[in-house]
Amino acid sequence: MFYREAGQFKTDYAADMAVFPIRQDRIGLALILFVAFVIVPAFGSDFLLQVVMIPTLVFALATIGLNLLTGYTGLLSLGTAGFMGVGAFACYKLTTLFPGVSIVIWVLASGFFSAAIGAAFGLPSLRIKGFYLAVATLAAQFFLQWCFVRIPWLINYNVSNAIEVPERTLLGLIVTGPKASPEVRYLITLAIVVALAWVASNIVHGRIGRSWMAVRDMDIAAELMGIRLLPTKLLAFAVSSFYCGVAGALMVFFWFGGAEPDVFSISQSFLILFMVIIGGLGSIVGSFMGAAFIYILPIALGSLAAAFNAPIPPATLEHLRYMIVGAMIIVFLIVEPHGLAALWRTTKQKLRTWPFPY
Amino acid sequence: MLYSIFIDPFVQMAGAPDLLVQTIWEGTVSGVLYALIALGFVLIYKASGVFNYAQGIMVVFSALTLVGTYQKLGGLGFSGPGAAFLALAFALLVMFILAVTVERVVLRPLVNQPDIILLMATFGVTYFLIGFGEYVFGGEPKQMIAEQLFLPKGATEFQMAGGFVQLQNIDVAAAVIAVIMIIGLSAFFQYTRIGRALRAVADSHKAALSVGISLNQIWIVVWFTAGIVALVTGIMWGARSNVSFALEVVALKALPVLILGGLTSIPGAIVGGLIIGIGEKLGEFYWGPLVGSGIESWLAYVIALAFLLFRPQGLFGDKIIERI
Amino acid sequence: MKHLKSLTAGVALAAGLGAAAPAFAADEIFVPLFTYRTGPFAGSGVPIADGMKDYLTMLNERDGGIGGVKLKLEECETGYDTKKGVECYESIKGKNPVMTNPWSTGITLQLIPKAGVDKIPVLSMAYGLSAAARGDTFPWVFNPPNTYWDGLSIIMKYIGTQAGGMDKLKGKTIGYIYLDAGFGKEPIPLFEQYAKDVGFTLKLYPVGATEMQNQSAQWLNVRRDKPDFMVMYGWGALNPTAIKEAVKIGYPMDKFVSIWWPGEDDARSAGEGAKGFKTLNWHAVGADFPAMQDVKKYVVDAGKSLYPKEKFGELLYARGVYNAILIAEGISQAQKITGKKVVTGEDVRRGLEQMDLSEARLKEIGLAGFTAPLKLSCADHNGHRAAFVQEWTGTAWKKVTDPIEPNLQVVTPLLDGAAKDYAEKNTGWPKRTEVCDKAS
Secondary structure, eight states: OOOOOTTOOOOSHHHHHOSSOSHHHHHHHHHHHHIIIIIHHHHOOHHIIIIIIHHHHHHHHHHHHHIIIIIISOOOOSOHHHHHHHHHHHHHHHHHHOTTSOHHHHHHHHHHHHHHHHHHHHGGGGTOOHHHHHHHHHHHHHHHHHHHHHOGGGGTTOTTSSEEOOOOEETTEEOSSTTSOHHHHHHHHHHHHHHHHHHHHHHHHSHHHHHHHHHHHOHHHHHHTTOOHHHHHHHHHHHHHHHHHHHHHHIIIIIISEEOGGGGOHHHHHHHHHHHHHHOTTOHHHHHHHHHHHHHHHHHHHHHHHHTTOOOOHHHHHHHHHHHHHHHHHHHHHHOTTHHHHHHHHHHHHHHHTTOOO | OHHHHHTHHHHHHHHOHHHHHHHHHHHHHHHHHHHHHHHHHHHHHHHHOOOOTTHHHHHHHHHHHHHHHHHHHHHTTOOHHHHHHHHHHHHHHHHHHHHHHIIIIIIGGGTTOOHHHHHHHHHHHHHHHHHHHHHHHOSSOBOOOTTTTTOOOSEEEEEETTEEEEEEHHHHHHHHHHHHHHHHHHHHHHHSHHHHHHHHHHHOHHHHHHTTOOHHHHHHHHHHHHHHHHHHHHHHHHHHSOBSTTHHHHHTTHHHHHHHHOTTOHHHHHHHHHHHHHHHHHIIIIIGGGGTSOTHHHHHHHHHHHHHHHOTTOSSSOOOOOOO | OTTHHHHHHHHHHHHHHHHHSOOOOTTEEEEEEEEOOSSTTHHHHHHHHHHHHHHHHHHHHHHSSBTTBEEEEEEEEOTTOHHHHHHHHHHHHTTOBSOBOOOSHHHHHHHHHHHHHHTOOEEOTTOSOGGGGBTTTOTTEEOOSOOHHHHHHHHHHHHHHHHTSGGGGTTOEEEEEEETTHHHHTTHHHHHHHIIIIIOEEEEEEEOGGGTTOOHHHHHHHHHHOOSEEEEEOOTTHHHHHHHHHHHTTOOGGGEEEOSOOOHHHHHTTGGGGTTOEEEESBOOSSOSHHHHHHIIIIITTTOOOSOGGGTTOHHHHHHHHHHHHHHHHHHHHHHHHOOSSOOHHHHHHHHHTOEEOHHHHHHTTOTTTBOOEEOOSSBSSOOOOBEEEEEOSSSEEEOSOOBOOOHHHHHHHHHHHHHHHHHHSTTOOOOOSOOOOOO
16 A cells, blocks of 8 residues: 555666665665664663674674575585684684774674685685585585684683683773673674675675676576686675674674684574575575574574463473474475565565555 | 605504504494485485485484384383384384375475475474474483394404404494495395386486376385485494484584585495595594694595595586586 | 564564563572583483472472572573573573573683673583682682682592502603583693693593594594593583493593593493493482482472483482582572572672581581582682592492592692683773672
8 A cells, every 4th residue: 555656757777776666665774774773772672682683683694695605696605604703703813913993893804804715715616516515615614613623823822712702992882892782782783784785785786796696597608608707706705705704703792792613613504594595595685584584483482482481391492492493494495485585575566566466 | 744744644554554454444434324324315315306404313313213212112111122123113114204294295395496495495304303303202312222123242353463453343233234225225226116216216307207107106215215224324323322412413424425426326425435434534543633633523524525626526426517 | 674574573572572571579589590401412411400400499399499588490491502592691681580500611601701790690510611710800700619620630639649649640641532612622721731740741632512423533543642541521422422432442441530521321321341430520429318308209209300210319410409509508698698588699699609518507408428518708719629539330430539639739820820811801801899798
């Protein structure tokens, strides 16, 4: 009813090609940003910010990163957590070596380290494809994880064998460490994630994104059309790892406040792959939806049980969570194999033509 | 430095041949077990094109069903070999039910979806089985009922070159059973009607359908066979350590084995398993100490990667032909 | 439309939580228990969880709680996963918990900096960060009765006596097999120092968390290096596999000493060959104590326990009970100091600091002889208690030595250094402002 584009006229190509060509979309986006930036931090509880929002945003960023690689370029990777770890450790080293520089700069800079590592591990992608490549990226995952455990220099020889996040301030506010308020950490995470999502959206709608998609759809054909495969694939690995690296740094500095190397384990790589697929391959919006769905579902199930004061022992609850999440993944794939993003597109299309769908 | 990488390990090998033989044996045994898990993957991949991530958890789940049922029977006053084989039969039944369920609930509705969606669906199966297995049988590690199943205990030792080599009887049994299984499976595929149908399906789904082969039936057969392989793997690995959910991670090692051998080749899985198993044990034993040990966790993947760079489809995989 | 999904879900969730947060009766003490009955470490986690819960439930059933106030127990499943641990912490934080028991070194490390800010003390019983023993740097963290460094110094003393004197160890080889994570790596600096001082060779055999059930390469190395003694710091599935492999290569079991985590199940699965395997321990095993009998009567026999009856009183279960005793003592001391019935996290921090589990007190709570007395102070949050060595007889644990005191001369400087290092690296680490109570 309200989602109607009658009366909105496009007078040039630029307007027609815009990411959000419909006015209601733009209003909706502004509304969501307003809620995210103002309403949530103002009224959300600590639990909402700390357990729901910050992790969802962090995972959304990592999901965008993997989506750029898997969804847009068609290269399956299982090394996501390893690349996130590179970002986290790089950020820790940088901020302890140069404590004077703002932490936000280091969080972003650490992405370049994981981009470099990611590109290096992306080299075999020229020859190896499909599932074979996925297992090749497992080499990156396990090798990097081994490095995190084995190189004490990375954690400044801490006796706890873990990253200990020091206190850092930004504009006089404490932004990391235990004394930082959840609101501040949430807002910084949100700002970085929104900015990077905007960048990603522009990349995939531009020349680079189109060449990625050409490679995804058929790399030999893309090559014949004049897309050079090696630089394109490596760029995809680098950009993807950049996003994952920043997500890893955000995760440790603004969510956990400290991390043992086993945080960046293979199960996290799989988790992010779930988010990509459930959200929808090749969709930035889907990345947010997938991250939210996969991450929040178990928590919501837990809260649900608590809400009804269900007399379920916690272990059973955990088992039920596993079963329900597993079952929902399957059901979901059967109902909509193209992910939440496709569901969203369909809904929008229905709304547009409502009430006369023909 | 160069000396310790290129010369010293070989000096050590020559100096203590018994340890070398022992290392190769240990590598062979774990290689055979990796190969068994990989075999389950290959069967399913060939017949249905599904990259079945759940094979690892099927190993744990089937072994858990076996041991858990045995314990439940023990609670009812049954024990000893009789109960053990009853439990074994029950575990087989459960694997069959699992195969039918997966075919009905997961595969049939997802026919013709892209590979990655099918992979994802097997993740769903994995999650479900983890939760279900722990819910029914509890999460604590259990002892494998090796004795009741008449699996040998103890070890055989023999002297050689100033030392000894020790073969665990259970490991020997594992190797023998693995060989029997592989021969049996090959014969099954080669000579039976279902086996021939299965090979036809592997070649082309459409062509197989058009000559009247029931895809659904084949899928059930294949998943059930993979379930049996998983059960055997679970028994063997469980007898070497324990039956617990930590085994699921070990099962990840089957992935490099799989791609090294080629996703579609049964001999490939075996050769791949042996290369990975022996390679990682030798690497860990002779070169690991140079970098502080523990390289076993990633060496297998790096070996696989190195092979793939030369043969992107694995050693025995079907040649990937790309056309526009 | 980027955040729509996350937002609606989040808002719905928040609304649900807000509405559903159970109203807390003011006359209850909320004790959250972080446990793990799932995942690869469940083998160690289940008996501990049951031990803790059953003892505290028994207090509720028998005495109506502590000091007449009921304990509200809530288990939160962490699966030994740091992420879920943090989730658990955030979900209990607002319910006025009196302490946390993270039961994972990784989760403990997350909670240490938060403890002082949220005023919730952390009780990490003989795990976590060793340096937290320094109460002046870590007023909110308690890790009694000994640290992993104490444990190693006890093991070294024991090995020394076995070899016929510390000096006899010169030129020998000692192997160390450990979980390749923070927990297993913690004793290495102390171990290396010992190796240098005494003059033995230290061989390290790390086992990655993914390789716990696949240790044959490590044990082949052991066979090659022929260490005179083996020391193990393992957890979860690492322990039974290591014992089995040791039996397999014929390593002499009486020379194989572990830190205090392997339980009966771990040794049992290796069969006859495991006889003689040794671990450290600081409390009794079994059910022959009035309090344990009460647990049996009020909880286990009443069907309120999840633990299998035939395993009642086994090592890790008793370990859980010990942890529960510390929780109970902390609370009851807090009640004594403040005079309040319903205590808060801040009170319990003071209570834990004034912990005085004397012989008399142990007798009073029906656990005479269960463990050695424990007294904490503002400076010492650990106690550095002695531990004894026990041997696996094939069916049960048997105490084979008297309690051995840790070598504080070696451990204390390390602890001081580590605590200082931690405070320095975490810029802005607060100086202790919490007032120290007079010993009552």
